[in-house]
Structures are given as C-alpha cells and as structure tokens.
Amino acid sequence: MSNARTVALETLIKVFNQKSYSNIALNNELVKHELKPADKALATRIVYGTIQYKIFLEYQLKPLIKTKLRDKFLMPLLLMSAYQYFFLEKVPANAIFDEANKLAKKFSKKNSGSYKLVNGILRALERQGKVLPSSDNLVDYLSIKESFPKWLVEYLLDHFGEDQTKEILVRSNQPAANSIRMAAVKGKFEEIKTALRKDGFDFKESCLTGHNLNLSKGGVAQTSLFKDGKITIQDAAASLAVDAFNFTGNEQVLDACSAPGGKTVQIAEKLTNGSVIALDIHENKLRLVKNAAKRLHVSDKVKTKALDARKAQEYFTAGQFDKILVDAPCSGLGLIRRKPEIRYEKSLDDIKNLARIQLSILENISGLLAPSGELVYSTCTISLEEDEGVVNQFLKLHPEFDLVPVQVGKLPKQNMVRIFPSVDGSDGFFIAKLKKRG
C-alpha cells in the first residue's frame, strides 16, 4: 500500500521521532513513493497540518490515551488521523479511521495489539469531539486553540496585546501565498501578467507592493517566464527590504547574509555599472545565489564569497561599499505559516542569542560602509529584541549612523517597518534603514 497516508506517516515518524526537517523528510518520501498529484497534495497537507496543529491535537488525544504507546509509529499515526478528523472536512470520519486501521496493521509488529489501540482511541475521539481549555486563562486557551507554545503566546500578548496576538496566531496558521516578484521595470509588468494568464495562472496584486503577485496555484517554477528569469518566487514582505535603498546604479554593494540570493538578485537588477558582493557563512548555500543570479541574467554583477560577516573587516577595506544589506539570520517568527515547526523549535534564549549575533554582524560590517552610505537591516521575524532592539543598540554604539525613515511598497513612511503576517498571505518582516554621516 503506497498512498498519500503512508507517505505522510513515514514522514511524520521521521519528523517527530528523529527530528528530521519536515520539507526534507517529505521530499525524500515523495521521491521514494511515486504518487499522483492529488495524493501528493494530500500527503503534503496532512504532514504540514499535523505539524502545525501538534499542540492542539495532543490536547485532544491526551485524555484518551490510557496506556504507554510502545510502537514508535503510534503517536504520529494518531496525530495525523486526529488532524484529518478535525481539519479535512471533506473526508468522512469513517474513511479516516479505516485508513488509520490499515496503517496500524501495516506498521505494527505481529500481535502487538496496536491496531485495536488505534481503533479504540480514534472511536473515543469521535465521541469526545473537540475540547478546549476555558478562555478565562487566555494563554492556555490560545496556546491550545492555535497550537502555539505557551511562552510564545505570552511573549506576543506582552508585546503586541490581545487583538494583535490573536491576529498573528490565526494568520500564522493560514497558508502562505504563492507569491512571485516580477523581475522587470514597472513598464513590463503588463507583459508578464498577460503571459501568466496565458499559462493558466490567476493572480492578485500583493497588498504590500505592486511588483509582487499572489498566484492562485503553485507550479510556476515550471513556466518559461520563471525559467527565463522574468519572475522569481519571493515573498512580498521580503521583497520590500531592497526597495528601502536609493540606488543610482553605480554602487558597490555588500549583501552580508545573502543565501539563497533572493535579495542579491534584486539588488543586482538595480545596478548598471555597480556590482554586489554576496557573502554567506555556509559555502554550500552560495550555489543557490549563483543559480539565482544566472537565471535572472545578473551573474556579471554578482560575486559570491563564503565568509562569516563578522570577519568581513579582514577581507574588505574600510569605506569600500556604498550600500550594505544585512538580511540577518533570525528566529523566523514571521515565517511560521511556511515553516510550521519553527514555533516548537525556538525559545526566548534563541531570540536573545540571535540578537547578539545580529548586533555583532552590524558592528563588524559598519566600518566597511562609505560616508553617506546606506545600511539596510532586515529580518523575517517579529521579535522586538531582534528588530528594534538590535537597531537601537547599534545606534547607541555608533553615533556616526542615523536612522532614516523609509517608505516602501504601498506602506506609509515609517521610522522602522514592521510587517505582521498579512491578510493576503505574506510573511512577517522587519526593515530599518541607517545612513552613515558624510
């Protein structure tokens, strides 16, 4: 039996029991088992949905599990079956439970009794229905309902208040948009839109910027528009960081944390005689930057170098760059809708450690910026420590820099730009622009 649910279970066993990355584990299973497109989509939905709602699902199952689950596949199977029961409205409960029983028989050791256990727990789940803690305790309630760890719910409530927190949690559980950036001057946007329609893609312009479109379906990487480098897959919020610079086209630019290269190519598109040096601490990731540059026809403007940005002073000279982008490694709390497991992996300590690394990167590259040069600092997180916190500390230590208010995309001018995961599917993001005094 090789079907969507077998693939989902094999993947979830690896994710939950062996701590594998969900995207890699799922890809490996999808390669092993050749599935029809609809089954592929179902397996993907079950895997990501089960990970996304793990806290909620465990809460539903906990009162019903009265014995130690010895077989390693049991908890992943119960979780994915509960996910389907609560969230896949079109699939009848009986079909979900029958499939679970078949998988239990297939995966269990002989005479282990696992099949009966699964059947009993799932039938009890059907009788029990959905349970939630009382909303009197807001942290517990939101943590279970939206499946976020308590510390993160508390953190969001403390910093953003109840309404904003609820919105962040709900939106972080909604699917990410199929967002593309049109890699062309504005005048060519209509041509690209016409070609997209011809290829069968419906779309809406992003609520954040006119150069991004949200497509009604995936698969755009197969089109010639993508292969020819006329469009690229990039989140709308992320695409705004490069817009914060004022380019003349002749600049020497440093992209301090560049892989996979989404913003490197965007910078290169703005340059005529200038060039961009793209650093990344992981040499193997620079291949992605080179590939992106090639596909978007800007290889002549992009040089890559494997380097810890904190050591950049050893390789470059003071004042060498007119513009520097630090799109820093971060906790990724703005990306939870794309990578559901981020919520379980990160802690407050990680946020504090990352803030130290981010400040250290800024401190070490700041001397490389020419007088009157622009430094853009961005993250794909919404934690205050990594965003405003880092910028404010840096400004305190470096009075030669001023914060410059920015107006990007369709957003109003702001001192620092914080974007929450948006209604139309974009990520959470942060952008600040600093200018070195002349």
Ligand SMILES: C[S@@+](CC[C@H](N)C(=O)[O-])C[C@H]1O[C@@H](n2cnc3c(N)ncnc32)[C@H](O)[C@@H]1O
């Ligand atoms: C947020 S990602 C960058 C995304 C990229 N700018 C884009 O738009 O496609 C951060 C990158 O920083 C790299 N990185 C982490 N620590 C670094 C360091 N100390 N110096 C340079 N790069 C670093 C990571 O390998 C990762 O590729």
